[in-house]
Amino acid sequence: MDSQKIKTLIVDDDPFVRDMLGMILQSGDYGVETAENGIDAVEKFKADAGINIIISDMNMPGMSGLELIKAIRDGGSDVPIIILTGNNEISIAVEAIRSGANDYLLKDENIQDTIILSVERVMEKYHLKMQNIRLMADLAEKNKELEKSNAELKELNNLKNKFLGIAAHDLRNPLTAISGLSEILIGEAFGPLTAEQGEYLSIINGTSNEMLGLVNDLLDVSIIESGKLDLVLKKDSLKSILENRMKISSIIAQRKNITINADLHDVPDTLFDPNRIAQVMDNLIGNAIKFSPTGSHVYITLENKGDALQVGVKDEGPGIPDDEKAKLFGEFQRLSVQPTGGEKSTGLGLAIVKKIVNAHGGDVRVESAVGSGTTFYFTIPPDGRA
Ligand SMILES: Nc1ncnc2c1ncn2[C@@H]1O[C@H](COP(=O)(O)OP(=O)(O)O)[C@@H](O)[C@H]1O
Ligand SMILES: [Mg+2]
Known part of the structure; x- marks a missing residue:
């Protein structure tokens, strides 16, 4: 021993x-x-x-x-x-x-043998028990360290959000100015443009708008992550907001010859934040257009499921592989499916969608299979539970 x-x-x-x-x-x-x-x-x-x-x-x-x-x-x-x-x-x-x-x-008469065996066995058990106690103490110590580094990580994450928020916020005003002023020039408000001037101004305008979109997404992530997403709730019609967003999206869809069809049931007005829900719809319809081939169809539905009002956005795109679905709603997650028309992709859209819908007390889910398109559904509680 x-x-x-x-x-x-x-x-x-x-x-x-x-x-x-x-x-x-x-x-x-x-x-x-x-x-x-x-x-x-x-x-x-x-x-x-x-x-x-x-x-x-x-x-x-x-x-x-x-x-x-x-x-x-x-x-x-x-x-x-x-x-x-x-x-x-x-x-x-x-x-x-x-x-x-x-x-x-x-x-x-066997005690000569049994006593040694018994002592050995009992001592071994005792040592194991002591070892166990030491291990448990070690574990408790390690847990404490883990908790401490978790708290530090949380603190760092908060700092990152704050930084992201400040940077995005401060970039927004100059970008808005570039976008707005270039648009005025494109409109030839200060005299006619040469073809080249027009072309370059269009690039300036398009690029600044893309940057503005990214900066707005970053700002949203920062706001949502720091728990400061304040919904401005209003009793409103999901149907009319959907119709409105479809109209705007169909302009982009036309460029890819994609047709948007809708089957929108009448549902009771409910409490939600119209701007934020519009953002959710824009993201989902935008994705359906962005990741689908030219000439395909997008179907939008609105249904009353009793315990929830449900919006569906279905496309005829490539579908999402099963092993990528878990990542869909994470931040900065761009998956194997890529835009079909050279559109920008940051991987922030669905993360924001999920957070906004969850903040309303609803859910987002996806039904998709490779080769047979994708449908995103989101729900909003019908009785203003948000
Ligand atoms: N309708 C869709 N069909 C196929 N893949 C999609 C669809 N919507 C999203 N995805 C995949 O999920 C990723 C994340 O989407 P999202 O968060 O909206 O970011 P982004 O649109 O900036 O790429 C996309 O890059 C794409 O790979
Ligand atoms: Mg997107």
């Missing part, structure tokens, strides 16, 4: 038993101390912190083995205890184990 000698305390009122067990254990290279009854044993155990295991008789004058176990355990020690019993005392042995003994041993 250990390099350090294990010290046993043998407790028995019979000097012959003490001597015999002492000799067996000493020849097994164990240290031995003896006591002649429970009271004696408690004293010796208290006085000698080096005692690793107690081996005690049950019937002794003064203090019995059972009382000894209780005294040791009540004193807060979980030192291993083996009790010695006669053949007709098994029920007492069971009681001893219940009271906190670790093993029992029959005082018979």
Whole structure:
């Protein structure tokens, strides 16, 4: 066993038993101390912190083995205890184990072998238990460290959001100016343009608008992530907002010869943030157009599902592979399906969609299979639960 000698305390009122067990254990290279009854044993155990295991008789004058176990355990020690019993005392042995003994041993002709085995077994268990306690303490320590670094990460993430928010916010005004002013020039408000001037101004205008879109998305992510998405709720008609957004999207769809069809049921007015829900619709319809081939169809539905008002946007695009679906709503996730008409892709749209819909108390889900198109559904609670 250990390099350090294990010290046993043998407790028995019979000097012959003490001597015999002492000799067996000493020849097994164990240290031995003896006591002649429970009271004696408690004293010796208290006085000698080096005692690793107690081996005690049950019937002794003064203090019995059972009382000894209780005294040791009540004193807060979980030192291993083996009790010695006669053949007709098994029920007492069971009681001893219940009271906190670790093993029992029959005082018979085999004791020379069994006592060493029992001590080894009990000590091994004890060491495992101690190791376990140490491991648990280690684990608790590691958990604490993990919690600390989690808090630090959260703090850093907050900082990132703040930074993102400030940068995006400050970029918005100059970009709006570039976009607006270039548009005025394109309109030849200050005189006719050469073809080249017109072409370059169009590039300036288009690029600044793309940047404005990205900056707005970044600002949204920052606002939403920092928990500052304040919905401006209004009781309104989902149907009329949908019709409105379809009209705007169909201009973009026409460029790819994509037809938008709609099947919009009448649903009761409900509470939602019209600007934010318009943004959700624009994103979903925009994706359907962006990732679909020219000449295909987009179908938009509005239904009352009883417990929710549901909008569906279905396309005839390539479909999304199953193993990519889990990433769809993550930030900056661009998947294997790419725009078909050279459109910009940042991977922020669906992350924003999900957060806005969830903030309304609704859900977003996707039904898609490679080769058979994609349908995104989102729901809004019908009774203004948001
Ligand atoms: N209707 C769709 N059909 C196929 N793939 C899609 C569709 N909508 C989204 N995706 C995939 O999910 C990714 C993330 O979408 P999104 O968050 O809107 O970002 P973005 O439109 O900027 O790429 C897209 O890049 C695309 O790979
Ligand atoms: Mg998108």
